Amino acid sequence: MxxxxxxxxxxxxxxxxxxxxxxxxxxxxxxxxTAVSNDYALKFTLGNYTFYVPDAPFGGPVLALMLNILEGYNLTNRSVSTIEMKTLTYHRMIEAFRLANAQKSELGDPHYENIAEIVKNMISVGFADNMRSTIKDDTTKQDRYDVKSVCDGHGTTHLSVIAEDGSAVAVTSSINNYFGSGVMSPSTGIIFNDQMCDFSDPKSVINGANKNNLIKPGKRPLSSKSPTIIVDKQSNQVKMVVGGAGGTNITTSTAQVILNYLFFDYNLHKAVEEPRVQVPINVTNVEEVFDEEVAKRLRLKNHTIDNKTEETSIQVVVRQKNEICAASDYRNYGYPAGY
Structure with a gap:
């Protein structure tokens, strides 16, 4: 009682x-x-690795599509070994990110919207192959993608863990903005979230885009959260646990750290600290420390380049042979911890 x-x-x-x-x-x-609990994560394979990511309305299907599109380019450390190759690789990354984000506008809460076929497509190799075929290596299509951007979130945190027994956890939590809605219960101390602004505005529904993310009672809004566990298929051990905090750029930032470490063979700290690109509507944002020559050559491919501080913070743990190594994003003054 x-x-x-x-x-x-x-x-x-x-x-x-x-x-x-x-x-x-x-x-x-x-x-x-009632809290929604999925018994199984979305699962897809990329090269020697099996990926486990969250289903919609979270960023897993979007991350899967980004990486599946890019796998067709057989990315290796050679892909970033020269200015010419790095420019081409980043151009392809930007285009893949835009294509995947455009598909994100079709997603919603699967408990309220019939999106099973959409998700199935987004994690399939054949669908990614079709997307890749639309990418032109000499020019961008950035002006063709008009995806509603949900409100930027600064009240998000991520934790990546590989335990001593080999088990792993990737968890991202959020109250959306700083102090959520700015409302706190004085008797309980609860700070209420601001997730409502992640729903689509009915005015943004053009040609059906974003229609599956309209407000309904009890419904969960779209989120960019992409906590990811990556398993080595040969050893069946967890290779990498990664995710991030920082609003709409979480999925693209997570993708870039995965690419940097697993495909470009950067060491772990470089994989996290490497300057990133982001793809808001009709512009490509790069950090101020991004390679100026690459940015210049991207402009020649018709990219509109803008300098903007990257606010997404990535937390990653990896298994390197018999060692567990971790890196926390310097962008948010994070640090790894071991026990």
């Missing part, structure tokens, strides 16, 4: 606080809420 009474008190505190701030939440909303 004490537990029920406490729960009722917490419910009342939540409802009272949110109503004072203009919210509409009811006791029935809280009573009817």
């Amino acid at each position: 004490g537990k029920t009474a406490d729960l009722t008190a917490v419910q009342k505190a939540i409802i009272d606080t949110l109503k004072q701030e203009g919210g509409r939440i009811t006791r029935e909303d809280l009573m009817n809420y």
